[in-house]
Amino acid sequence: MNAHSAVDTTTSVKPEPSKASSRLIYRHTLPIRIMHWINVIALTLMLFSGLQIFNAHPNLYWGNRSDQGKEWLSLRAQQDAAGNLVGITRIGQHQVTTTGVLGVSKGSDGTPVARGFPSWLTVPSAGWLAMGRRWHFFFAWVFVLNGLCYIGYSLARKHLQRDIWPTRADWRGIGRSILDHVRFKHPHGAEALRYNILQRLAYLSVIFIFGIGIVLMGVAMSPRMDAVLSPLVEAVGGRQSARSIHFIIAWAFVAFVVIHVFEVLVSGVFNQLRGMITGYYKVDPIKPEPVTPVVVAQAELAPDPIVTEQTPIVEDPRRE
Amino acid sequence: MSDRRSFLRMAGMGAVGMLLAGCDRISQSGLGARVLGSAEGLNRRVQALLSPSSAMAKEYSEADISPVFHPNGTTMPDTPAYQALMANQFRDYQLQVDGLVSRPAMLSIDDLKKLDDRTQITRHDCVEGWSAIGKWRGTQLSAVLDHVGVSDQARFVVFHCFDEMDVDTPYYESVDIQEARHPQTLLAFALNDQPLPIPNGAPLRLRIGRQLGYKQAKYISRIELVSSFKSIGDGKGGYWEDQGYEWYAGI
Numbered sequence: 001m002n003a004h005s006a007v008d009t010t011t012s013v014k015p016e017p018s019k020a021s022s023r024l025i026y027r028h029t030l031p032i033r034i035m036h037w038i039n040v041i042a043l044t045l046m047l048f049s050g051l052q053i054f055n056a057h058p059n060l061y062w063g064n065r066s067d068q069g070k071e072w073l074s075l076r077a078q079q080d081a082a083g084n085l086v087g088i089t090r091i092g093q094h095q096v097t098t099t100g101v102l103g104v105s106k107g108s109d110g111t112p113v114a115r116g117f118p119s120w121l122t123v124p125s126a127g128w129l130a131m132g133r134r135w136h137f138f139f140a141w142v143f144v145l146n147g148l149c150y151i152g153y154s155l156a157r158k159h160l161q162r163d164i165w166p167t168r169a170d171w172r173g174i175g176r177s178i179l180d181h182v183r184f185k186h187p188h189g190a191e192a193l194r195y196n197i198l199q200r201l202a203y204l205s206v207i208f209i210f211g212i213g214i215v216l217m218g219v220a221m222s223p224r225m226d227a228v229l230s231p232l233v234e235a236v237g238g239r240q241s242a243r244s245i246h247f248i249i250a251w252a253f254v255a256f257v258v259i260h261v262f263e264v265l266v267s268g269v270f271n272q273l274r275g276m277i278t279g280y281y282k283v284d285p286i287k288p289e290p291v292t293p294v295v296v297a298q299a300e301l302a303p304d305p306i307v308t309e310q311t312p313i314v315e316d317p318r319r320e
Numbered sequence: 321m322s323d324r325r326s327f328l329r330m331a332g333m334g335a336v337g338m339l340l341a342g343c344d345r346i347s348q349s350g351l352g353a354r355v356l357g358s359a360e361g362l363n364r365r366v367q368a369l370l371s372p373s374s375a376m377a378k379e380y381s382e383a384d385i386s387p388v389f390h391p392n393g394t395t396m397p398d399t400p401a402y403q404a405l406m407a408n409q410f411r412d413y414q415l416q417v418d419g420l421v422s423r424p425a426m427l428s429i430d431d432l433k434k435l436d437d438r439t440q441i442t443r444h445d446c447v448e449g450w451s452a453i454g455k456w457r458g459t460q461l462s463a464v465l466d467h468v469g470v471s472d473q474a475r476f477v478v479f480h481c482f483d484e485m486d487v488d489t490p491y492y493e494s495v496d497i498q499e500a501r502h503p504q505t506l507l508a509f510a511l512n513d514q515p516l517p518i519p520n521g522a523p524l525r526l527r528i529g530r531q532l533g534y535k536q537a538k539y540i541s542r543i544e545l546v547s548s549f550k551s552i553g554d555g556k557g558g559y560w561e562d563q564g565y566e567w568y569a570g571i
Binding site for chain 1: 336337339340341343344347353355356357358359360362363367370371372375376377378380384386387388390443445446447448449450451452453529530531532560563564565566570571
């Protein structure tokens with residue numbers, strides 16, 4: 001779940017032999033790394049098999065019932081005047097044509113068929129609800145047991161309390177943290193080892209709101225479990241509401257993963273991946289304390305004076 | 321930069337494509353399907369632990385009833401036996417109850433009403449994902465089981481149906497004795513205060529409060545008590561089970 005997860009409090013420093021100036025820090029412990037990659041596999045397969053299950057009835061409702069005409073989201077197929085299948089995505093009263101991707105997309109023989117999500121987003125790729133359910137429920141257990149192990153381990157090792165739960169200082173730094181994120185500015189020194197407030201809030205929400213929420217909403221769709229969970233089902237509005245929320249959280253996970261992978265890419269993909277695969281994360285040498293981060297940035301970006309003298313900006317046609 | 325981007329996109333699509341192709345191969349292999357299907361036993365045991373066998377499905381109010389109770393699957397059985405009964409408004413219908421019982425019986429709808437008459441407004445959850453709420457009137461299956469006397473060897477109740485899903489492939493379903501004896505397990509003959517409509521399973525269908533729609537067999541012709549359903553159909557305990565769906569349909 002967390003590519004920069006587990007800043008272990010018992011960090012051991014290993015001097016890198018070739019470059020004495022930078023250090024390799026043991027950042028992610030083995031259990032955290034294993035649980036992270038199990039989670040990647042489980043979430044991916046649950047998303048794809050979940051979309052297969054969704055395709056069996058590609059409409060969402062609020063409440064307990066699926067009354068026709070009351071869908072808030074619907075991926076449907078219609079025939080145009082020429083008899084061609086047209087994919088229609090409807091959200092509330094708004095509808096868009098999404099032929100080729102949503103509502104109508106290519107079947108296994110290449111001809112357009114009516115299906116909610118396309119074959120390249122479902123497991124199995126062909127419409128096969130029974131098998132989609134097998135994948136989904138198998139990896140649901142993997143996800144749940146892995147998640148419980150993660151929470152148990154992180155509590156026992158104080159990883160959650162120390163590295164993820166925000167401190168008062170973290171909250172005070174929220175303005176700066178937001179500014180740093182929108183400028184894609186990432187700390188590179190020892191500061192990078194510590195999660196900033198936005199990371200902490202993101203990880204907490206993903207683990208405790210998305211993670212627990214999606215499992216509860218999944219279980220709330222089970223008729224057997226509803227015999228004891230009916231207060232929860234009614235609290236969210238009904239079984240079809242639970243199905244809608246389950247779907248929304250699934251896409252919230254996708255949104256988290258997109259941002260998470262983006263942050264990994266812009267903050268040094270090689271170093272981050274090495275951290276989550278081998279555990280070791282490289283930290284730049286400690287520099288003399290800068291006056292402010294902005295000054296450092298300007299100093300680094302200062303143009304070479306010789307270059308500016310030789311190529312005046314106004315005379316370069318490419319710059320116009 | 322754009323080269324690198326298109327390379328990354330190609331690599332990403334290639335990875336997803338390989339993943340999906342791999343998943344398809346696992347789905348089609350017997351071992352892969354069995355391993356994935358092993359979660360069913362876990363679901364059944366854990367659900368039985370968390371939700372006791374005596375727990376009741378929520379019963380709704382009249383205001384919650386679906387305006388249209390969507391009929392799924394067969395909506396008009398075309399077998400001669402069914403067509404003959406239908407021609408006479410099911411007046412000649414008799415439910416056959418046999419197998420591992422002490423007193424096999426043939427029961428008309430009126431006989432069933434004399435055994436027990438219960439009404440419940442419950443939610444129907446289809447494996448496809450949709451739900452509908454209906455008011456069911458019927459006879460508790462447990463009353464029928466008591467009437468015929470279930471032998472000690474019986475472990476499952478099998479429901480044989482009039483409708484054929486394919487040539488010589490009649491619909492059938494099965495539940496264990498515990499689910500069969502649950503108070504909300506009914507042989508229903510009325511929906512929303514009307515005789516059960518043909519699309520919804522006339523003259524008699526099964527209602528189970530806590531399992532998915534495909535367990536709720538329609539057009540029941542015969543109930544058989546068995547110790548094993550291995551020799552019926554393809555041996556998985558139901559028409560949809562034979563197509564790869566779980567026998568335990570609690571989730």
